[in-house]
Amino acid sequence: MLLDPETENDIASELCKLVGRAILPVGQLDRPGDTGRGFGTAFFFTELVTAADGRQLAREYLLTADAITRAPYGEFGLRPSVTEPAGAADAILLADFAAQWAHFPEVGFAAMLARGLHEHAADEGWQWRTQPVTDELAAPADVIAGIGTVPGSAFVLALGVADDGSRPLEAVIERVVRDGDDIRLGTALPDGHVGAPVFGAEVIAGGDLAVHCLGLVLPAEGGGHRIATFDRIRAALGAVSPGA
Numbered sequence: 001m002l003l004d005p006e007t008e009n010d011i012a013s014e015l016c017k018l019v020g021r022a023i024l025p026v027g028q029l030d031r032p033g034d035t036g037r038g039f040g041t042a043f044f045f046t047e048l049v050t051a052a053d054g055r056q057l058a059r060e061y062l063l064t065a066d067a068i069t070r071a072p073y074g075e076f077g078l079r080p081s082v083t084e085p086a087g088a089a090d091a092i093l094l095a096d097f098a099a100q101w102a103h104f105p106e107v108g109f110a111a112m113l114a115r116g117l118h119e120h121a122a123d124e125g126w127q128w129r130t131q132p133v134t135d136e137l138a139a140p141a142d143v144i145a146g147i148g149t150v151p152g153s154a155f156v157l158a159l160g161v162a163d164d165g166s167r168p169l170e171a172v173i174e175r176v177v178r179d180g181d182d183i184r185l186g187t188a189l190p191d192g193h194v195g196a197p198v199f200g201a202e203v204i205a206g207g208d209l210a211v212h213c214l215g216l217v218l219p220a221e222g223g224g225h226r227i228a229t230f231d232r233i234r235a236a237l238g239a240v241s242p243g244a
Contacts, residue, residue: 139230196217
């Protein structure tokens with residue numbers, strides 16, 4: 001649905017508070033020390049899965065666009081707010097970057113189990129302090145199906161690329177629309193936004209607004225971006241790891 005500008009600004013501000021620490025800047029490198037050959041955003045997602053014994057377990061992933069996971073090396077930037085103690089580390093460099101991910105090119109995204117990132121932090125003497133996109137916040141299939149051909153409000157929470165090379169947190173208000181079987185953003189986004197989570201809103205019973213994470217930004221095409229939506233993301237993840 002299309003919201004008025006004041007409501008859009010309020011939602012964008014609240015999203016920064018709610019899940020600002022879910023996202024990490026990603027840089028692709030040909031070798032350590034490079035200035036980078038491409039930038040994107042990744043974010044933590046916690047999925048609830050049902051174990052064989054019926055227990056509900058949480059499984060945490062880092063998600064991003066598959067297109068930014070193919071370099072020989074990758075680097076995750078760490079803002080001071082995502083580590084405990086604050087500022088305990090400023091980056092994580094990973095060799096053989098593509099092999100660290102499960103790739104789903106048919107949907108356009110890649111996923112990394114977060115366990116290794118937590119183990120790395122423990123080995124270095126710090127802990128993660130994040131705000132993952134939860135299973136509850138991620139849009140269910142009926143919300144995705146309800147997106148129509150009339151443009152609605154969308155919110156992209158990303159780490160852009162400033163002129164000095166820094167990666168500031170940016171909440172960009174966009175328009176989302178259905179294009180056949182796909183969901184799209186209508187305009188091209190700045191550098192660093194590929195892989196970032198996209199949020200939308202709907203009116204629920206009682207007239208309240210509900211905000212959902214619709215999916216993540218795919219590389220630009222035709223002046224806009226397709227979204228890898230959470231109905232497809234969940235289906236792909238379930239096919240390779242249906243239970244715990």
